[in-house]
Amino acid sequence: MDRYKKLASNTIVLAIGQFSSKVLSYILIILYTRAEWLETADMSSATNITNTANLLMSIVTISIGEAVIRFGLEKKINGTQVFSIGVFTAIFGFLVLAPFMPLISRLMNQLNGSSGNGVLIYIFIITSSLRTICGFYVRSRGNVKLYALDGIITTFTLLIFGVIFMGVFKLKAVGYIISIIASDFLSIVFLFYMANLHKRLIVVGIDKELRRSMIKYSLPLTPSLVAWWLATSANGYFVTNMISREANGLYSAASKLPGIIVIISGIVSQAWQMSAVTERNSRTVANFYTNVFNIYQGVVYVVASSMLLFNKQLTGFFGSNYSDAYKYTPFIIVGVMFSCFSTFLNSIYLADKKSGKSFLTAFIGSMLNIILSYVLVPIIGVYGATIGSMVNFGVVFLIRAIDTQKIVLITYNKLKIGLNIGFIFIMALLIIFEKPYSFIIRAVLFVLIVAMNFKTCMAGVMKVISKKR
Numbered sequence: 001m002d003r004y005k006k007l008a009s010n011t012i013v014l015a016i017g018q019f020s021s022k023v024l025s026y027i028l029i030i031l032y033t034r035a036e037w038l039e040t041a042d043m044s045s046a047t048n049i050t051n052t053a054n055l056l057m058s059i060v061t062i063s064i065g066e067a068v069i070r071f072g073l074e075k076k077i078n079g080t081q082v083f084s085i086g087v088f089t090a091i092f093g094f095l096v097l098a099p100f101m102p103l104i105s106r107l108m109n110q111l112n113g114s115s116g117n118g119v120l121i122y123i124f125i126i127t128s129s130l131r132t133i134c135g136f137y138v139r140s141r142g143n144v145k146l147y148a149l150d151g152i153i154t155t156f157t158l159l160i161f162g163v164i165f166m167g168v169f170k171l172k173a174v175g176y177i178i179s180i181i182a183s184d185f186l187s188i189v190f191l192f193y194m195a196n197l198h199k200r201l202i203v204v205g206i207d208k209e210l211r212r213s214m215i216k217y218s219l220p221l222t223p224s225l226v227a228w229w230l231a232t233s234a235n236g237y238f239v240t241n242m243i244s245r246e247a248n249g250l251y252s253a254a255s256k257l258p259g260i261i262v263i264i265s266g267i268v269s270q271a272w273q274m275s276a277v278t279e280r281n282s283r284t285v286a287n288f289y290t291n292v293f294n295i296y297q298g299v300v301y302v303v304a305s306s307m308l309l310f311n312k313q314l315t316g317f318f319g320s321n322y323s324d325a326y327k328y329t330p331f332i333i334v335g336v337m338f339s340c341f342s343t344f345l346n347s348i349y350l351a352d353k354k355s356g357k358s359f360l361t362a363f364i365g366s367m368l369n370i371i372l373s374y375v376l377v378p379i380i381g382v383y384g385a386t387i388g389s390m391v392n393f394g395v396v397f398l399i400r401a402i403d404t405q406k407i408v409l410i411t412y413n414k415l416k417i418g419l420n421i422g423f424i425f426i427m428a429l430l431i432i433f434e435k436p437y438s439f440i441i442r443a444v445l446f447v448l449i450v451a452m453n454f455k456t457c458m459a460g461v462m463k464v465i466s467k468k469r
Helices: 003-034 040-060 064-072 079-112 118-140 144-168 172-194 208-218 221-232 234-242 245-256 259-278 285-309 311-315 325-351 355-380 382-406 414-433 438-465
Strands: none
Touching: 003 144, 003 245, 040 079, 040 118, 040 172, 040 221, 040 234, 040 245, 064 079, 064 118, 064 208, 079 118, 079 208, 118 144, 118 172, 144 172, 208 221, 221 234, 221 355, 221 382, 234 245, 234 355, 234 382, 245 325, 245 382, 259 285, 259 325, 285 311, 285 325, 285 414, 285 438, 311 325, 325 355, 325 382, 325 414, 355 382, 414 438
8 A cells, every 4th residue: 555545544544533532532521621520629630640640650661552562563573472561561560669659649649739549540550551552552463443443432431430430429530530540441351352462462481582672662762751741741730839729720721722733643643653663664755754744734733723713712611610721722732733743753763763862852841841830830820831831842843853854854844834833823922912803813824824734735635545656
């Protein structure tokens, strides 16, 4: 199959499952807030708990899930070995973590201003890690349809458990975490049954050389993911402790809207990661990367600008307690846009097995974010956290755009990139300062952005539907 058709095919299949499931997840958050199952303080607690669990998950599993998908894509490598190494590496990490959970629970209590819920965090880490490994393995072996179907089913089970634990039992943030745990557990059972994963799990006969290679690959990614966590999640703790839990609830809600951009970007990135590995030795790889990145940029620019155009209307879907969330979304949207580009370029590092570069660039950005948030949040409040996030991702994108040229020579249209980013930044400023005729000006800028990127996006469509190979 032609490389563009293969990328498009994987993207479409993932989109059917992932987009529907992610959109449903977005709707669930709206449901929880409008039904007042999650007040602003509860939203803060739930977000901080899941963020802490995600950080610990990356550390204790040494990001082995990333190695599972990277080595699983190599058809010459035994998939049973890859999956077994991934699962047992994670289990070893769970055992190491267990004695430290009481301490972590107390620390959470101090940072979050609520019960640490150490047991819940621990179970969350186990179920989420194993679900990630199972899903990544299934995807790496080319079964993207099953992977997408699992995404849809998991979202519906999340809805059911959310209604039970938050709507019926009124458990609020704790109920939110329990519903995720239960949903992830059912996902693991489903994937084990449908993909016969129990037949891919061996206890003896593990290939020690392959295990060494996978750990060597994933270990440098752990500090990279920790750095990325600092760049994306640490701000919530700054806002909680320097302002209030309620303010962090608004910040968390404001971060949900740009999640639509992440949804679309994530679908393309998942499909792209598969192509980046399989096409990395092609003679025309630079041209392929350039074309795909241009199309990818165009889609992100259009979606980001549409979010900024209808920003207040979209955030209005949240409950009345979140009416001020729209004020904080503009710079978050700009930051997420840069994050999408950074993630795309990061696939070049991963395909070339240069995970150290992935860490270094993410670390630089995360340190910028922490410094800016620490300085600005006490001065300008939640806006300080949004500025820190935006600058962080913008710098990481710039560094990776320059550094990855040493691996793949992507051709950038600097004028077009500058105009798109400039227009989007102006749209963000118009919302923040609430200038007269803001909507009309934003609408004009939106039309200009669509016009600038229409030809590129249509060229991508033609590459897919063309009969030429």
